[in-house]
Amino acid sequence: MKWEKKWIFGAMIALFLFVLPWIYDSRSTLILITQIFIFAVFAMSYDLLLGYTGIISFGHAMFFGIGAYSTGIGLMRNGETWTALLYALGITVILCLLLSHVVGMLSLRLKSHYYAMLTLAFTGLLQVGAEKWRSLTKGNDGFTFHIPEFLMDRKIFYLFSLLFMIIIFLFLYQLISSPFGKVLQAIRENERRALSLGYQVVHYKVWANVIAGVIAGLSGMVYALSLRFINTSVFAVDITLDVLLMTIIGGVGTLLGPIIGAALIETAHEMLTELADVHWLFERWIILFGLIYILVVLFFPKGIVGTWNEWMKKERWKKWNRLGL
Amino acid sequence: MAIWLNLTVNGLATGMLIFLLAVGLTLIFGLMDVLNFAHGGLFVWGAFAGIWLFARTGSFLLGLLFAVVVGLILGWFMERWIIQPVYGNHMQQILITLGVMLVLSEFIKVIWGPNQLSAPTPEWLAGSWVIGGVVLIKYRLFIILVGLLVFLLAHFLLTHTRMGLIVRAGVMNREMVQALGVNIQRVFMGVFMIGAALATLAGVLFGPYSGVIYAEMGLEYAIFAFIVVIIGGMGSVMGSAFASAIVGLSGAYVNYLLPDLSLAVNMLIMLVVLLWKPEGLFGTKGVKG
Amino acid sequence: MLLEIEQMETFIGQYHILHGITLSVPAGEVTVLLGRNGAGKTTTLRSIMGLAPAQKGTIRFCGEEIQAFPPYEIVRRGIGYVPEDQGIFGDLTVEENLKVAMKHKDSAAMERLQWTLELFPDLKTDWHKKGAYLSGGQKQMLSIARALVQDLSLLLIDEPSKGLAPIMVEKVAKALLHMKQKTTIVLVEQNFAMASWVGDRFYILDDGKTVAAGPMKELKEDQELKRKYLGVS
Numbered sequence: 001m002k003w004e005k006k007w008i009f010g011a012m013i014a015l016f017l018f019v020l021p022w023i024y025d026s027r028s029t030l031i032l033i034t035q036i037f038i039f040a041v042f043a044m045s046y047d048l049l050l051g052y053t054g055i056i057s058f059g060h061a062m063f064f065g066i067g068a069y070s071t072g073i074g075l076m077r078n079g080e081t082w083t084a085l086l087y088a089l090g091i092t093v094i095l096c097l098l099l100s101h102v103v104g105m106l107s108l109r110l111k112s113h114y115y116a117m118l119t120l121a122f123t124g125l126l127q128v129g130a131e132k133w134r135s136l137t138k139g140n141d142g143f144t145f146h147i148p149e150f151l152m153d154r155k156i157f158y159l160f161s162l163l164f165m166i167i168i169f170l171f172l173y174q175l176i177s178s179p180f181g182k183v184l185q186a187i188r189e190n191e192r193r194a195l196s197l198g199y200q201v202v203h204y205k206v207w208a209n210v211i212a213g214v215i216a217g218l219s220g221m222v223y224a225l226s227l228r229f230i231n232t233s234v235f236a237v238d239i240t241l242d243v244l245l246m247t248i249i250g251g252v253g254t255l256l257g258p259i260i261g262a263a264l265i266e267t268a269h270e271m272l273t274e275l276a277d278v279h280w281l282f283e284r285w286i287i288l289f290g291l292i293y294i295l296v297v298l299f300f301p302k303g304i305v306g307t308w309n310e311w312m313k314k315e316r317w318k319k320w321n322r323l324g325l
Numbered sequence: 326m327a328i329w330l331n332l333t334v335n336g337l338a339t340g341m342l343i344f345l346l347a348v349g350l351t352l353i354f355g356l357m358d359v360l361n362f363a364h365g366g367l368f369v370w371g372a373f374a375g376i377w378l379f380a381r382t383g384s385f386l387l388g389l390l391f392a393v394v395v396g397l398i399l400g401w402f403m404e405r406w407i408i409q410p411v412y413g414n415h416m417q418q419i420l421i422t423l424g425v426m427l428v429l430s431e432f433i434k435v436i437w438g439p440n441q442l443s444a445p446t447p448e449w450l451a452g453s454w455v456i457g458g459v460v461l462i463k464y465r466l467f468i469i470l471v472g473l474l475v476f477l478l479a480h481f482l483l484t485h486t487r488m489g490l491i492v493r494a495g496v497m498n499r500e501m502v503q504a505l506g507v508n509i510q511r512v513f514m515g516v517f518m519i520g521a522a523l524a525t526l527a528g529v530l531f532g533p534y535s536g537v538i539y540a541e542m543g544l545e546y547a548i549f550a551f552i553v554v555i556i557g558g559m560g561s562v563m564g565s566a567f568a569s570a571i572v573g574l575s576g577a578y579v580n581y582l583l584p585d586l587s588l589a590v591n592m593l594i595m596l597v598v599l600l601w602k603p604e605g606l607f608g609t610k611g612v613k614g
Numbered sequence: 615m616l617l618e619i620e621q622m623e624t625f626i627g628q629y630h631i632l633h634g635i636t637l638s639v640p641a642g643e644v645t646v647l648l649g650r651n652g653a654g655k656t657t658t659l660r661s662i663m664g665l666a667p668a669q670k671g672t673i674r675f676c677g678e679e680i681q682a683f684p685p686y687e688i689v690r691r692g693i694g695y696v697p698e699d700q701g702i703f704g705d706l707t708v709e710e711n712l713k714v715a716m717k718h719k720d721s722a723a724m725e726r727l728q729w730t731l732e733l734f735p736d737l738k739t740d741w742h743k744k745g746a747y748l749s750g751g752q753k754q755m756l757s758i759a760r761a762l763v764q765d766l767s768l769l770l771i772d773e774p775s776k777g778l779a780p781i782m783v784e785k786v787a788k789a790l791l792h793m794k795q796k797t798t799i800v801l802v803e804q805n806f807a808m809a810s811w812v813g814d815r816f817y818i819l820d821d822g823k824t825v826a827a828g829p830m831k832e833l834k835e836d837q838e839l840k841r842k843y844l845g846v847s
């Protein structure tokens with residue numbers, strides 16, 4: 001019963017989102033929601049690591065950036081065709097696969113700190129690399145490019161991103177309910193126990209890393225398509241921080257959490273950017289995010305969705321107790 | 326020949342700055358199992374606070390001193406109010422120190438504005454000596470000197486005082502040190518504060534070396550320090566010193582020969598170490614998850 | 615009673631390890647904790663030391679409740695600990711290992727050091743050797759010595775005979791009997807021969823609970839109890 005209700009509710013929201021552009025046709029709102037979809041995917045991929053496997057990455061932006069650059073460079077060099085986009089997709093998947101595999105193999109057998117450091121360092125390297133390799137990337141100035149005609153329409157692109165998010169959501173949902181996903185969660189709960197149960201913990205972690213990396217790469221692709229512009233900021237720590245915030249505030253270890261987190265953070269970005277015209281202090285909104293982030297980690301480590309779930313569970317207990325069950 | 330000597334001095338100076346950052350990082354990690362991602366934020370705070378006072382008073386020494394004091398205070402604050410509450414929870418610790426990093430560097434922009442500041446060299450350290458046709462920039466030698474002094478002092482303290490013994494013992498086996506009657510909390514606090522003070526010292530020394538200071542430099546240099554800690558081995562001061570020299574020198578040489586590859590070469594060294602000896606060149610601490 | 619534990623329960627993380635440990639240790643005796651692997655003997659010692667703090671129950675030492683104290687306060691009251699893995703600092707020399715334990719260097723401390731080195735003269739010959747290079751027996755002696763240089767009235771020792779050659783076991787047992795004159799001892803021991811040689815009274819632990827107790831002499835005769843909990847016949 002409970003389970004079905006959840007899906008009906010979800011389907012209704014999805015339906016609402018599908019028809020939204022025809023109900024409320026505001027350009028800036030559509031753009032904002034599209035960004036939310038894209039970052040929701042990025043954050044969900046991050047949560048597969050942080051929330052479901054217990055791996056802390058400080059360089060998830062590297063996959064995002066690779067996807068974005070593959071798309072930008074591919075479309076600029078080969079023209080704005082579907083074939084070019086397909087090539088970019090292939091390159092993104094291959095690069096993300098390789099990189100996530102290498103980084104994972106190097107550091108996931110060590111203490112969790114190593115992975116955090118290594119990803120931070122790798123992303124730093126990629127950012128510097130993108131700045132230096134100007135012939136390919138035009139450095140920090142970046143470049144604009146065209147995308148296939150069909151995707152130019154804002155509404156179409158909105159639907160495309162929504163579909164993208166839903167597909168990834170369903171895929172990840174399947175994944176975490178599968179035996180593979182259960183092992184990941186067992187690792188998160190108690191790595192030593194998972195090891196003593198005979199699971200190849202490193203192997204599972206590396207695969208989680210690879211899947212998260214590829215999905216992040218895909219979200220980077222869609223991000224580049226949405227902006228039709230790219231510069232080195234896709235590798236910046238800010239991107240990783242944003243995704244951390246989204247996941248943690250939304251709720252680690254849930255798929256809904258990152259989506260809600262993405263909505264909150266992206267909306268806050270938008271609002272605060274507008275407020276920056278009002279007062280210069282709002283330009284420093286990152287401080288606000290940073291402080292909220294610290295407070296959430298300290299006092300609210302389960303995030304919105306996690307805390308809500310916990311609260312609901314307690315309420316249900318109370319109800320049962322009252323019924324004397 | 327002269328150019329190589331110059332590059333060596335350059336490399337060593339950079340290496341010393343990284344070393345000052347890495348000492349705290351490696352000891353805090355070795356002892357407390359805390360990877361302090363906010364260390365780079367301390368570096369920036371040292372730079373801005375120190376250079377600010379230097380500009381006001383004209384005394385570079387006063388600036389150095391002030392940076393150290395700021396480091397001690399920030400270190401105390403962080404250990405007490407950020408690290409202690411999440412003690413024993415790795416995930417929260419790592420996540421929270423990154424948040425602190427963010428807030429520290431953004432606060433810099435609130436106080437001193439978002440643009441970079443220029444950091445002049447103090448008069449008595451400006452200029453250079455010419456020895457046998459080689460131009461040696463005084464300030465760089467000064468950095469090397471300070472770095473060496475810190476290294477020798479740290480080495481002496483760690484090997485010749487009971488406190489140092491406790492720190493080394495704690496890196497190897499924290500629980501046993503407690504079982505021998507040591508109030509480990511105090512040791513943590515002490516090491517954290519000293520580590521923070523060395524990071525801020527590195528920051529203010531960096532100012533005149535680069536000529537400008539900016540809020541983002543914290544993360545850039547923290548990455549170098551992480552690389553050094555991995556290469557040298559977590560918990561080892563000797564390892565950090567050695568690895569800092571490698572990273573500084575290879576950076577300088579490669580930057581001269583193949584300018585585009587200077588960061589990459591350090592990463593490459595780190596990857597080789599991770600593959601071949603994951604506990605680091607001088608590491609004794611377990612690194613398995 | 616020097617040490618009295620009542621209904622102690624300990625959790626490590628989310629695991630409930632000790633379910634109810636009750637025991638009393640009279641001064642001047644050797645109390646032996648017996649039980650199968652995983653029964654909770656090590657955890658009991660760590661709970662007394664405050665290293666794995668007990669969540670429920672009381673631990674009374676010289677009449678004072680110490681269960682909420684941090685380890686250094688407990689050590690200060692005179693309890694020493696020799697862990698199962700000896701806890702030697704591998705990079706430090708024998709001398710430095712002892713120094714970590716010596717907070718003060720007053721005449722009383724020097725006297726204790728003297729006494730300890732007379733008990734384990736081998737340590738003097740290896741004075742500048744690093745802990746990592748000592749043999750198993752030497753490590754055990756150093757670990758005990760490191761506890762003895764502190765001002766103790768109770769010593770907790772976890773399986774000192776583990777992995778040692780029989781001749782070494784004998785040496786350690788003799789040392790324990792000698793130490794008994796100065797300090798009360800709680801000994802965790804799987805080696806029944808050694809336990810019955812040095813022990814005055816015993817407690818048997820099973821699944822995190824104390825299940826039997828008595829004078830050591832009685833246990834020697836009680837084949838049933840031994841078979842049930844210790845797997846010896």
Ligand SMILES: Nc1ncnc2c1ncn2[C@@H]1O[C@H](COP(=O)(O)OP(=O)(O)O)[C@@H](O)[C@H]1O
Pocket residue numbers: 626627629631649650651652653654655656657658
């Ligand atoms: N750090 C820990 N985490 C989880 N379980 C532990 C931990 N330490 C001990 N245990 C468990 O507690 C039980 C008792 O362990 P221990 O006290 O070492 O027993 P003994 O010393 O009698 O062999 C064992 O089942 C062991 O697996």
Ligand SMILES: [Mg+2]
Pocket residue numbers: 652655656657698
């Ligand atoms: Mg044991």
